[in-house]
Amino acid sequence: MLIRRVELAGAEVVDVRVTGGRIAEIGAAGERLPGRADLDGRGAALLPGLHDHHVHLTALAAQAASVRVGPADVGGRAGLAAALRTGPPGEWVRAVGYHESVAGRLDRWVLDELAGDRPVRVQHRTGELWVWNSAALRAAGLDGDGCFWREDGRLRAWTPPVPLDLPALGRRAAALGVTGLSNADPQPAAGLPALLSVLPQRVVVMGVDGPVKVLLDDATLPPPAELAAAVRAVRPRPVAVHCVTRVQLLVTLLAFDDAGAVPGDRVEHGSVIPAETIPWIARLGLTVVTQPHFVVERGREYATDVDPDDREHLYRCRSLAEAGVPVAAGTDAPFGGFDPWAAMRAAVDRDGAEALEPLEALSLFTGRPEAPGVPRYLDVGTPADFCLLRVPLREALDTLTGDVVRATFVDGRIVPAHL
The missing domain is CATH 3.10.310.70 (Diaminopimelate Epimerase; Chain A, domain 1)
Structure with a gap:
């Protein structure tokens, strides 16, 4: 495939050739690659495909029958x-x-x-x-x-079986520019990877080919030493620990201090992160995969449900990034809205010191599946998983809406899409 006149990295307009599911050539500005174009980008941005780093795919598919x-x-x-x-x-x-x-x-x-x-x-x-x-x-x-x-x-x-239209879910994701999904069920059902293989996106299943998910609840919270033992038991695999309260985060950090952290270890949600724990998270080298859109979607309920002492610590973004903590995001759909662009807007529009700049918000969903806080770039040799926008990057960042997505490619092939 030869795509002409696309904007890369918000800068130069180039031609891009894809061969064997990877980017084979990039024509520098003014250098026209030989061949007949399959697609004219018309000067719009070509971005790494979005990756939803925390989603529950079968529950999301079941939502259509609920x-x-x-x-x-x-x-x-x-x-x-x-x-x-x-x-x-x-x-x-x-x-x-x-x-x-x-x-x-x-x-x-x-x-x-x-x-x-x-x-x-x-x-x-x-x-x-x-x-x-x-x-x-x-x-x-x-x-x-x-x-x-x-x-x-x-x-x-x-319970009776619930119909799961996974192909429709894949098309819905493609319409939003999503090329990858990390399924975050704590105990994936047998056969789940095979079931999800019908999706056109690249899928990571936690506990199978992704980090091992550890689910914490305050009512059954283990002592830090017990959690540390559970972490050591799955090493050298990384661990993703579900943390939605202050005490869950504290136990998790103590456990990682005991067991030692490895690349790929994650705090999922990080719903409440007191300021004094941020240097601790940075020292351990943990990534935080959060949901900034929950502040918007659940704001009215949070005003009454969340302890006043915790409200200023909800779903941090900027303070973590400024401390050197890798930060990424997932929609947590269906328990949150399945629209990464809405999550980006929420990260930009929120009040206070945690707001991000639009380009920073975009980076929440363009990290590597195995290292969500490490950005992906489009270059010769990288997988041809990308989304072509309708407008240049600058205009897309002004709105941060999925309407700007023109086409989504996985492995160099266009994915049929609909909303």
Whole structure:
């Protein structure tokens, strides 16, 4: 493939030839590569394809067959009841994105009042909790209050299969310029890499060909020495530790002090990073993979749910980068919006000292899959995984919206796309 007149690195306009899935030649400014052009870039930017460094792909694909019941989707108790009664009577209802601000705390009896005698299961916005009503429990031969914390693997055996249109998800990602995805499930199901192989993007599965994911919860938090032992047990593989509270981060840093950090070790989310821990993170050489868009998407709920002492420490970006901490981002979809451009805008538009410049925000999604804080560049010999924009880089940075993506290439081939 020969692509003419594209802007590389926001500077010179060049021709690019792709052979065997890699960039074979780059014609310097004014030097026209021989051959007939397959595509005219018209002076628009050619960027490394975006990589979503933290996403849950099967849950995201299942979202299309689910009812959304988050604060932005339904209005109060009546709206939740109407949403849960959609579809033919007797069929299972899978609802996602719930937060207590919609209708308070749920259990089986609350869902019985709202949904009637149809099997209903509702997932909390965090992905940590499922709540089932009595009809669903009876269908599975289960009992109790219907609340299941971190039990997705066990529950899967009792629920009907959910259709997963992964090719559609791949096209949706391509429309946003995404060429790579890191699946961040803590315990990937058997056969998951084969299932995800239908995606046109390059996929990294944590725990298989990526870092080993370690999930922490405050209620079951191990002592630092125990976490350090778990880290040593998987060495030399890197580890990605889920940290969404102050105490989880502290235990993680103590464990890495004990076990020693290796290249590729990561803090996932870094939801609350007190300022005094930033030099510690930098000393250990950890990468932070964060979600700056949560400050926008969950701002109203954070105003009441988050301890006032923690609010200034949420989803840091600039302070980490200035301290030399490699920073990258993932959407955490479906538990966050699946749009890396929206995450970039959130990183730029946020109030206070954590805001990034547009080019810095773009770099959150252009790092290497195995080293998210290390930028990728397009050069001779690099994989031909890139996105062609409709405009020069300067104009794209003014808006930071997926509308600027014209075409996405993986392994030198255009990926069909739609939103």
